[in-house]
Amino acid sequence: MKKIVILGGGFGGISAALELSRGLQDEAEVTLVERSPVFMMGLRYLWVVTGRGTRRDGERPITALRAGGVNICAGTVQAIDAKGRTVRTDAGVLPFDYLIVALGAEPRPDLVSGFSEAAYNLYSADDADRLGRRIRDFRSGRIAISILGVPYKCPPAPYEAAMMLDDLFRRVNTRQNIAIQTFTPQAMSLPVVGAANCAQVEGLLAAKGIGFTPNRKVARVDGSTLVFEDGVRVEADLLIGVPPHRPPAVVRESGLAMRGEWLEVEPQTLRTSIDGVFAVGDVNEIPLANKLPLPKAGLFAESQGKVAARAIIAEVQRASASDVFDGHGYCFIETGAGLATMVQGNFFASPAPALTVGPPSPQVLQQKMDFEQSRLSLWFR
Numbered sequence: 187m188k189k190i191v192i193l194g195g196g197f198g199g200i201s202a203a204l205e206l207s208r209g210l211q212d213e214a215e216v217t218l219v220e221r222s223p224v225f226m227m228g229l230r231y232l233w234v235v236t237g238r239g240t241r242r243d244g245e246r247p248i249t250a251l252r253a254g255g256v257n258i259c260a261g262t263v264q265a266i267d268a269k270g271r272t273v274r275t276d277a278g279v280l281p282f283d284y285l286i287v288a289l290g291a292e293p294r295p296d297l298v299s300g301f302s303e304a305a306y307n308l309y310s311a312d313d314a315d316r317l318g319r320r321i322r323d324f325r326s327g328r329i330a331i332s333i334l335g336v337p338y339k340c341p342p343a344p345y346e347a348a349m350m351l352d353d354l355f356r357r358v359n360t361r362q363n364i365a366i367q368t369f370t371p372q373a374m375s376l377p378v379v380g381a382a383n384c385a386q387v388e389g390l391l392a393a394k395g396i397g398f399t400p401n402r403k404v405a406r407v408d409g410s411t412l413v414f415e416d417g418v419r420v421e422a423d424l425l426i427g428v429p430p431h432r433p434p435a436v437v438r439e440s441g442l443a444m445r446g447e448w449l450e451v452e453p454q455t456l457r458t459s460i461d462g463v464f465a466v467g468d469v470n471e472i473p474l475a476n477k478l479p480l481p482k483a484g485l486f487a488e489s490q491g492k493v494a495a496r497a498i499i500a501e502v503q504r505a506s507a508s509d510v511f512d513g514h515g516y517c518f519i520e521t522g523a524g525l526a527t528m529v530q531g532n533f534f535a536s537p538a539p540a541l542t543v544g545p546p547s548p549q550v551l552q553q554k555m556d557f558e559q560s561r562l563s564l565w566f567r
């Protein structure tokens with residue numbers, strides 16, 4: 187019996203674990219280590235904030251994955267010894283023949299002085315609840331939505347939040363009393379999709395009267411004021427931020443090769459610098475032909491998890507692996523008023539990703555809702 191250990195029970199870890207337990211059945215022991223008792227998708231935070239859904243509706247217990255043949259180690263990974271082929275957790279030491287690192291990217295509000303005291307973290311389930319309550323009482327004033335570092339996961343999400351808030355305030359007839367501004371340190375809203383597609387996204391914001399200011403790097407938060415690196419200060423009555431992201435600390439000390447802050451992988455196979463060790467999803471960084479990284483998105487983490495799992499299945503069964511991660515995918519952009527669009531195409535195309543952004547439609551919003559439900563029902567039986 188081969189021992190296969192998967193670290194992290196998010197999109198990447200869950201899809202890999204289920205693929206492995208299905209593919210190897212009696213040939214391997216598949217163990218998934220996850221510190222959180224529940225799984226919930228990030229896209230639901232936006233529904234919680236805008237009153238479109240609850241956390242409870244999107245949460246599933248991690249232990250339910252046992253029905254799919256996966257051993258669950260409910261614990262925190264404390265150290266990864268990639269060369270020594272062991273992982274230490276607070277629930278014991280796990281030796282492995284194969285390892286998949288799927289520990290994600292952590293939003294780190296602590297990296298921005300003054301943030302936690304005054305701002306809501308758009309990427310935290312707890313803050314989503316608090317922010318939802320604040321929004322319901324918000325009748326007038328200035329809302330600033332600011333991206334505080336790159337890369338961050340789901341690049342459209344802050345703009346989705348702005349458009350969904352716009353829609354909410356229009357429905358309760360307070361929009362005329364509320365200013366919504368968005369700020370990014372980048373030169374355009376979603377640089378990876380290219381200037382023409384960005385113009386389309388920024389046009390959607392402008393049409394809704396939402397401010398968009400590029401090239402704004404936040405140095406610190408001072409009370410409810412954003413202080414930018416060039417000294418410009420923007421006061422707001424409600425600050426919503428996307429904090430800088432980092433991989434969990436254990437990743438940096440694992441002995442695996444890094445690409446800047448993130449794990450280095452071979453883009454099509456997700457193999458790391460050490461044989462039999464893979465890294466999938468937000469924890470890795472895959473450079474694209476236009477020098478920007480592949481966006482951190484659940485859909486990519488899920489496909490990468492499957493590719494890594496199939497490579498391991500092929501090795502155990504001494505077959506040849508034919509699956510590769512080909513960079514095709516999509517990201518939803520919810521635009522409010524019951525509509526959504528998506529960025530889709532080939533992110534691995536050269537000299538730049540070949541992507542389109544379609545017109546917003548109710549059908550794409552339905553696809554986004556189905557995206558969540560289909561995975562919840564497939565993974566958590």
Ligand SMILES: Cc1cc2nc3c(=O)[nH]c(=O)nc-3n(C[C@H](O)[C@H](O)[C@H](O)COP(=O)(O)OP(=O)(O)OC[C@H]3O[C@@H](n4cnc5c(N)ncnc54)[C@H](O)[C@@H]3O)c2cc1C
Binds near residue numbers: 193290
């Ligand atoms: C607001 C928002 C909206 C989004 N919308 C979309 C969308 O529409 N479509 C889309 O594709 N993606 C979306 N995303 C992005 C998506 O959620 C992430 O890209 C995806 O979760 C990445 O999957 P992953 O498996 O790499 O990491 P994660 O899903 O983050 O999983 C990592 C897991 O590792 C666990 N972990 C971390 N450290 C430890 C440790 N030391 N010990 C034990 N366990 C640990 C964590 O608890 C976590 O469960 C959105 C994200 C947000 C925040």
